Structure formats: C-alpha cells, structure tokens
Amino acid sequence: MNTSHWAQILAIVRLEIWKTFFSRRGLWIYLFALAPVLLFTANSIYAPREQARLAAIAKSHSVSLADLTAITRGMSSSVVVAKLGEPYEQHVWRHRADHGRFFEHDVYNYTDGKSDFTFHFFNGILRRIERSDPQSLPENLLVFATIFRFYFLRLAVFFGCVGIFTNLFRGEMLDKSLHFYLLTPVRREVLLAGKFLAGLLATVVIFTASAALQWEAMLWQFPHAAVAAYFAGPSAAHLPTYLGVTALACAAYGSVFLCAGLLFRNPIVPAAVILLWESANLFLPATLQKLGVIYYLQSLCPLAAAPDSSMPAALTLLISAAPAASVPVALSCLILFTLAVLAYSAIRSRTLEINYSTD
Amino acid sequence: MNGNNNVIFENVSRFYGEVLGVNRVNLSIPPGITSLVGPNGSGKTTLMNLMTGLIRPTHGCITILGIAPTDPQKLFRLVGYSTQFDSFPKGLTGFEFILSFLKFFGYSSATSTVLASKAIAQAGLTDAAHRKIAAYSKGMRQRIKLAQAIAHDPKVLVLDEPLNGLDPLVRTETIALFRRWADEGRHVIVSSHVLHEVDLISDRVILLAGGYVMAEGQIHGVRTEIQEHPMQILIRCDRPGALAARVFEQDHVVAAQILPDGGLLVQTRDADSFYRQLNHLALENIRIEGVAPADDNVNSVYQYLVGGEEASK
Numbered sequence: 001m002n003t004s005h006w007a008q009i010l011a012i013v014r015l016e017i018w019k020t021f022f023s024r025r026g027l028w029i030y031l032f033a034l035a036p037v038l039l040f041t042a043n044s045i046y047a048p049r050e051q052a053r054l055a056a057i058a059k060s061h062s063v064s065l066a067d068l069t070a071i072t073r074g075m076s077s078s079v080v081v082a083k084l085g086e087p088y089e090q091h092v093w094r095h096r097a098d099h100g101r102f103f104e105h106d107v108y109n110y111t112d113g114k115s116d117f118t119f120h121f122f123n124g125i126l127r128r129i130e131r132s133d134p135q136s137l138p139e140n141l142l143v144f145a146t147i148f149r150f151y152f153l154r155l156a157v158f159f160g161c162v163g164i165f166t167n168l169f170r171g172e173m174l175d176k177s178l179h180f181y182l183l184t185p186v187r188r189e190v191l192l193a194g195k196f197l198a199g200l201l202a203t204v205v206i207f208t209a210s211a212a213l214q215w216e217a218m219l220w221q222f223p224h225a226a227v228a229a230y231f232a233g234p235s236a237a238h239l240p241t242y243l244g245v246t247a248l249a250c251a252a253y254g255s256v257f258l259c260a261g262l263l264f265r266n267p268i269v270p271a272a273v274i275l276l277w278e279s280a281n282l283f284l285p286a287t288l289q290k291l292g293v294i295y296y297l298q299s300l301c302p303l304a305a306a307p308d309s310s311m312p313a314a315l316t317l318l319i320s321a322a323p324a325a326s327v328p329v330a331l332s333c334l335i336l337f338t339l340a341v342l343a344y345s346a347i348r349s350r351t352l353e354i355n356y357s358t359d
Numbered sequence: 360m361n362g363n364n365n366v367i368f369e370n371v372s373r374f375y376g377e378v379l380g381v382n383r384v385n386l387s388i389p390p391g392i393t394s395l396v397g398p399n400g401s402g403k404t405t406l407m408n409l410m411t412g413l414i415r416p417t418h419g420c421i422t423i424l425g426i427a428p429t430d431p432q433k434l435f436r437l438v439g440y441s442t443q444f445d446s447f448p449k450g451l452t453g454f455e456f457i458l459s460f461l462k463f464f465g466y467s468s469a470t471s472t473v474l475a476s477k478a479i480a481q482a483g484l485t486d487a488a489h490r491k492i493a494a495y496s497k498g499m500r501q502r503i504k505l506a507q508a509i510a511h512d513p514k515v516l517v518l519d520e521p522l523n524g525l526d527p528l529v530r531t532e533t534i535a536l537f538r539r540w541a542d543e544g545r546h547v548i549v550s551s552h553v554l555h556e557v558d559l560i561s562d563r564v565i566l567l568a569g570g571y572v573m574a575e576g577q578i579h580g581v582r583t584e585i586q587e588h589p590m591q592i593l594i595r596c597d598r599p600g601a602l603a604a605r606v607f608e609q610d611h612v613v614a615a616q617i618l619p620d621g622g623l624l625v626q627t628r629d630a631d632s633f634y635r636q637l638n639h640l641a642l643e644n645i646r647i648e649g650v651a652p653a654d655d656n657v658n659s660v661y662q663y664l665v666g667g668e669e670a671s672k
Contacts, residue, residue: 004465011462019449176446180507182413183442184463185435350429354413355375356444 005190012181012194013201020164020202025171029163032156033210036147040217047135047221051114058113061088065112073129077106077121084110087119137230140218141238145303148211148242153297154278157207157249164203165257166267168195169352179354188349196258196342203250208243215239238302245300248334252293255341262345262352286323296333299324363425365389366410366515366546371419373405379570380405384419386565386575388548392541394557395550397567403550404443406567407517410548411440423515436464439508443519445500447492453479453503454488457510464511478510479503481536483529497524505533515546522551534560589613589626591653592633597646599623605640609633624653 020026063084071080081087087108094102106121120128172178181191219227231238256274260267281292289295304324325333366388373380381402395403408414410421412428426433447456457475466474479488482502487495492503501524508516518537522530537547537560551557557564558578566573596602602623603615611629618624627633630652637650 007465008463011459014462015448015459175449176444177448179413179442179444180448180460182431183411183435183440183507184460185432186463187432351415353415354408 001190005187008184008186008190009194009197012186012191013198016168016195016198017201020168020198021205023167023171025167026163029160029206032159033206034213035156036152037210037213037217039147040144040214041220043135044217044220050116051134054111054116055113057088057111061085061110063110063112065115068110068112068115068117071117071119071126071129073126075126077108077124077126080108080119080121080126135221137219137222137226140222141303144214144218145301147214148245149298149301152207152211152214153245153249154294156210157203157246158253158275158278160203160207161199161250161253161257162267162271165196165199165254166261166271168199168258168261170261170264170267173356176356182352182354188352189346192258192262192342192346192349196254199254199258200251203254204247207246207250211242211246212239215242235302241300241302245297248300248331249293249297251338252297252334255338255345256293259341259345259348262348290325293334293337296325296330299330300327363422366424366548367420367422368406368409369420371409371416371421373409373414374417380414381409381567381570381572384572386572388546388563388565390541390544390546391562392537392547392549392560394561394564395548395567396557396564400569401567402570403567404519405570406565407440407442407519407548407550411438411517413440413442435513436511437513438515438517439511439513440517441501441504441508441519441521445497447500447503449493450491452489452491453484453495453499453506456492456503457506460507461510474510474512475506478506481509482506483532498526498529501525502529502533509540513545516540516548518547518549520551521549589628590630590633592625592627592630593618593649593651593653594623594625594637594647595621595649596623597648602640602645605643605645606633606636609636 067084071083087110089109091107093105093107095105097103103123104121106124108119108121110117110119114134116132118130118132119126120130169178172181182188186194257267257271260270264270278292278294281289281294284292324330366386368384368386371384372382384402384406395406397403405414409416410423410428412431412434415429421428423434424437426437428434448459451459454475457478458471461471461474464471476485476488479485482505484499484502484506487499492500495503501521505518505521508518521537522533525533537549541547541562549560561578563575563577565575594602599617599621603617603625606612606615606623606625609627609632611632612625612627614624614626616624625633634650637647640647
C-alpha cells in the first residue's frame with residue numbers, strides 16, 4: 001500500500017459512507033441496534049417510579065419484611081390477613097374448573113416499601129408467592145451482559161453486518177452501478193479495502209453508539225455516586241470492553257458478509273447457514289464451539305451471563321458454554337480470522353466481473 | 360505501426376456458460392474511429408467489456424496499448440469507457456459524479472474541479488452540471504457518461520452506443536468531437552447498430568455477427584473483398600442507353616439498369632477492370648457526369664455478409 005492507495009481508499013470511504021448510513025434499505029438496522037436502548041430506557045423510567053409508588057403505599061399499609069417473609073404456602077387468606085392486615089390491592093377471579101365447577105382465585109398485594117409481594121389464593125388457600133425486589137446495579141449488569149450476548153451480538157450486530165456488508169458489492173450489482181468503480185485506476189484489492197472500511201466505520205459507529213447508549217440507559221436509574229463507586233475498581237473496564245467486543249464483532253462478521261456479497265448471488269443463503277452455525281454453537285462439543293466467531297467474542301465479554309435459580313431450564317441449557325478462551329487467544333483468533341477472510345475476498349475480487357444481466 | 364500503439368485481441372473467446380459471447384477474435388485496432396457494427400447480441404458490448412476488464416476472456420489475450428485489462432491501475436489512466444449501463448451512483452449531481460470519479464486518479468481537488476468542468480463542457484452539460492443525475496433525461500445521462508469517459512483525457516475511448524438518446528444537434532456535435540479526438544491520434548472505439556451513422560463517422564469498421572468477426576477494415580476495402588456479391592456502381596451520363604449497351608460487352612458486368620432518374624446502375628464482379636474500361640468509354644462521345652459506388656456502405660456490406668434479415672434488426 002502506498003499513499004495513492006490510501007487516497008483512493010479515502011475516496012471510496014467518502015462515497016460509500018453516506019449511502020451506508022442513510023440507505024433506505026438499511027433503516028431496519030437502526031431499529032435492531034436501538035431496540036435494547038429503548039428497553040433499558042423504559043426500565044430506567046419504570047423502576048424508580050415503581051419504587052416511589054411502593055414507598056407511598058407503605059406509608060398507609062405498613063408491613064415489615066420479616067412479617068412478609070414469614071408467610072408460607074398453605075396458609076388461608078384469613079390467616080394471612082390476620083398476620084399482615086388488609087392488602088393494599090386485591091383482585092378476585094372466578095375460574096371454571098372441570099365438571100362445571102368454579103374456583104376462586106384471590107390475589108393480594110403487600111409491600112414493605114421496597115419489595116412487592118403478590119400472594120395467589122386458590123379457593124382461599126395460598127398456593128403461590130411472587131416477590132419483586134428493587135433492582136440492584138449488579139443485577140442490571142447481568143441483564144446487560146445477557147442481552148449483549150444473546151441479542152446484541154448474535155442478532156443485532158450479526159444482521160446489521162449482513163445488511164450493510166453484503167450490500168457493498170451485491171447491492172451495487174443489483175443497482176447496476178458497481179462498474180463505475182471498476183472503470184477507475186483502482187486495484188480491486190484497494191476497492192475491497194475501501195468498501196470494508198466504509199462498512200466497518202458505519203457498523204462500528206451504529207453499534208458501539210447503541211452499546212454505549214444501552215449502558216447509559218441502564219445506569220440512569222441509579223444514583224451517580226453509587227455508579228461511580230461501583231466502577232472505581234476493575235469494573236471500570238466493562239464499558240470499553242463491551243465497545244471493543246462490538247467493534248471486533250463488526251469486523252469479523254463484516255469480513256464474512258463482505259465476502260458473501262462478493263461470491264454469492266443471494267448472500268442471504270450463506271448468512272442463514274452462518275446464523276445456524278453460530279446459534280448451534282452452544283450445543284456443540286467444546287472443540288467445535290471454538291470454530292465460531294461468537295465463542296471468541298463471548299470469551300472477551302467482561303461478565304458471564306451465568307444462569308440463576310429463577311431461570312427456566314431451557315435457558316440454563318442455552319447458557320452453558322465451553323470454557324472461555326484467554327483474552328490474547330480470543331483477540332488473536334478474531335483478528336487473524338478477519339484478515340484471512342479479507343485476504344481470500346481480495347483474491348476473489350481480482351476475478352470479479354460485471355455481468356448484471358445474470359445477477 | 361508499433362503493436363503497442365494498438366488495441367490487440369489475440370484469439371479471444373468468451374463464453375457465458377454454454378452461451379457464446381465472442382469466438383476466436385483476432386484484431387489489431389489502430390488509432391482513429393473504429394466502429395463495432397452488428398445487431399443486438401452480436402458481441403459488440405462483450406468486446407468492449409473484454410477490452411476494459413469488466414469481463415475476462417475464456418481464452419486468448421488482450422492488450423490495450425501494451426497493457427493488459429487485468430491491470431486497472433495502468434489501464435484506466437489510458438482508457439475511458441462509456442458503458443451502455445444506464446444507472447449511476449445514487450444522490451449525486453453530474454458534477455459530483457465526475458468529480459468523485461476523478462478523485463480516484465489522485466488529482467488534487469483544484470485539478471479535479473477543472474477537469475470535471477472541462478469534460479462537462481465538452482459534453483455540453485454545463486447548464487445541468489449541478490442538477491441531480493436522477494433528474495436527467497436519457498440524452499443528458501448519455502452525455503454525462505461521455506463526460507466521465509473523457510474527463511481524465513484518455514488515449515483510448517471506448518463508447519458503447521454513444522449516440523443513443525441524443526437529439527440531432529447534439530449528435531452532430533458529438534460526432535464532430537469523435538472526429539477531433541481521432542485526429543489527435545486517439546483511439547475512438549464506438550459500437551453502433553445504426554449502420555448509416557457508422558458510415559458517417561468511421562475510419563474503419565469491425566462487422567460482428569453471432570459472436571464472430573465477419574469482416575474488418577476500411578469499409579471500401581471490406582466491400583471489395585466480398586466477391587460473391589457484384590459491386591453496384593451508379594453512373595450519371597448523357598446517354599445511359601448507349602452506355603448500358605457498351606458495358607454489357609464486358610464479361611464481368613452481370614447487370615445494367617437504367618433508373619427512372621436517368622442514372623445507370625451497373626453490377627460488376629470486377630470493379631477495377633470496370634473503372635479502367637469506363638475511362639475508354641468516356642472518350643467515345645459519352646459524357647460521364649458522375650460515378651459512385653452504390654453499395655459501398657456498411658449497410659450493404661453487412662447485408663451481404665450476414666444476410667438481409669439480420670442486418671435489418
């Protein structure tokens with residue numbers, strides 16, 4: 001690469017970046033990227049309001065946490081009311097059971113001002129207790145880690161890269177405008193590098209901005225001092241790490257889908273195959289798991305999305321993963337993989353032909 | 360002439376799967392205006408795409424002034440190609456389109472601006488330069504493609520159906536532009552299926568049919584080589600009847616027809632002998648006012664070579 005190549009790459013990036021960011025075909029990518037931001041924002045608005053509501057209720061229906069936790073299944077509704085007093089909210093339903101009979105379903109709500117308890121009585125006997133505690137920062141971080149691994153990386157970034165990188169060549173083939181690049185004194189490898197960098201710039205901006213916004217939206221409900229204290233130590237690297245993982249995901253998936261757009265008339269087919277492989281990654285033996293990009297991306301994530309006791313068994317099964325790769329190994333593998341795919345694409349780009357009638 | 364100054368095809372074939380694009384093409388195209396002539400599907404665009412590297416030959420070798428089409432870095436400093444594809448990068452004005460194209464040549468912004476303005480002016484689009492290409496008419500789109508092809512001042516211009524969609528005035532101006540470039544020693548390679556137009560502009564023609572080169576060279580030379588079709592010569596004189604009787608005495612004359620306007624149309628298998636004989640006849644009290652070949656044009660040649668049906672397509 002000499003300076004004229006870099007000037008050509010810059011010219012390509014300038015031409016590509018506008019249409020990559022503002023393509024009508026790509027509006028859905030923004031929806032995919034921003035959906036978790038909306039989720040965390042909604043939660044950050046809801047959680048403090050819910051806390052304020054419970055605190056206000058507790059002033060008129062004061063119940064201690066000890067009394068609430070002393071209630072056990074099998075108690076009658078009259079016993080519960082005798083111990084705790086009248087609930088602050090009560091609902092009654094009549095359900096039809098077998099043989100035309102009915103049963104009563106009573107729902108009583110109590111609070112100590114922080115936690116919300118919901119008791120379900122069936123024909124007057126307590127059968128189910130639901131407890132909702134105030135959200136904590138570590139809990140939210142775990143939620144973030146889970147959404148980041150199972151939605152953001154696997155779906156949002158993945159499909160975002162499908163949409164942007166496959167269009168760099170295939171989209172121009174469909175628009176019949178790729179030949180203009182091929183009529184310039186630009187080596188095909190330089191064209192590929194320029195297009196890749198344009199796609200990378202767009203995806204990194206969109207998805208790291210989304211990850212940063214999700215992070216801010218998640219922390220918004222917590223007092224600034226508490227957040228500052230929590231992230232004063234090693235946790236300070238969490239956000240930069242998530243952003244770095246996002247950028248690496250864009251580079252690795254981007255190289256794959258750039259190559260797919262170059263080689264396949266319909267890149268959705270290889271994208272579906274790769275999605276299947278990446279999704280099946282969790283169910284594969286540890287050795288085979290290492291053949292997926294997602295394995296190395298997850299190895300770099302700061303928090304493991306560990307299953308807790310309340311998670312459904314199916315989800316627990318999904319989350320069981322092979323031991324994570326070390327950071328140097330994961331980084332090296334992702335970078336080498338990206339470079340290898342780009343090198344292969346560069347070789348194939350040399351024989352790229354314009355034949356719109358068959359595309 | 361040095362081969363390095365020509366566009367050379369050596370035994371070039373191109374197949375699209377089972378379908379023939381062009382087959383066993385051997386050409387050496389010197390500077391000047393060269394027209395690729397043939398009906399749709401004859402292989403004109405395939406030849407142009409091959410010489411600009413947009414597609415690759417299945418067999419054979421191509422060089423443009425000594426440079427292979429696989430080396431775009433060198434090739435497109437010498438070659439400008441106006442394609443038949445009628446689509447453009449989205450959202451650009453004509454000026455931005457040419458300017459962005461010139462950026463790839465490493466010109467400074469100031470130089471690019473000057474070159475873009477000059478090319479647009481040559482294509483007669485100055486007034487519309489800052490309008491979006493999406494709002495251009497077909498003729499304007501044709502001209503902006505021409506501007507893109509000439510913007511970097513190439514030595515070889517490859518122009519696929521460049522006169523399509525142009526109004527008569529612009530057509531005349533564009534043909535004059537081709538002539539000027541050719542006179543400057545450039546290669547101007549144009550494709551056309553409008554045969555009478557080719558007669559007007561070409562220094563030489565390459566006749567294509569079904570992916571094969573049927574004939575190439577100066578149109579008169581090509582016509583002379585077609586022996587199975589007698590040459591038609593139109594003679595204007597004061598006594599066409601007497602002249603008809605005299606020319607029939609020659610073995611190589613196969614037909615003579617007196618036209619309603621008084622002209623005499625003669626068909627001969629040996630034009631050179633006929634012209635020599637005509638000089639003697641001119642001395643025998645027959646006043647010859649004019650002699651001209653009647654079928655020494657691309658349309659006739661093409662019909663003789665590939666048949667009237669295909670030529671009329």
